Amino acid sequence: MKRLSSNLYLDLVSGRxxxxxxxxxxxxxxxxxxxxxxxxxxxxxxxxGPKVNPYGIGAKRFFLREYYCPACRRLIETExxxxxx
Ligand SMILES: [Zn+2]
Numbered sequence: 514m515k516r517l518s519s520n521l522y523l524d525l526v527s528g529r530x531x532x533x534x535x536x537x538x539x540x541x542x543x544x545x546x547x548x549x550x551x552x553x554x555x556x557x558x559x560x561x562g563p564k565v566n567p568y569g570i571g572a573k574r575f576f577l578r579e580y581y582c583p584a585c586r587r588l589i590e591t592e593x594x595x596x597x598x
Contacts, residue, residue: 520582520589521547538584551580551589558593565593 515523520535523543530543532550541550556577558566566572573596580590 517547518590520587534582534584534587534589536582536585536587538582540582540584548580548590552583552586554579554581561591561593 517523517532521540522533522535523530524533525531526539532540532543532545532547534540540547556579558572558575558577561577566575575593575595578592578594579588580592581587582589
């Protein structure tokens, strides 16, 4: 087993390395970007908390992208992303 993050790890399934959630769900092949195997939700940047952009400068230009395990719905990772034009 190789840990990718606090929520994801790689382990062998029938001899092939697969990405697993900490709930035990097999998410997909280990040679893919783990984010591509997760459910994605867009959220307002303010959801990241008061310390992220506290003055709201350019807030409409960015949003919060949340990645969830499709099996247990655990929040796996977040990232701030630029709105597409
Ligand atoms: Zn899970």
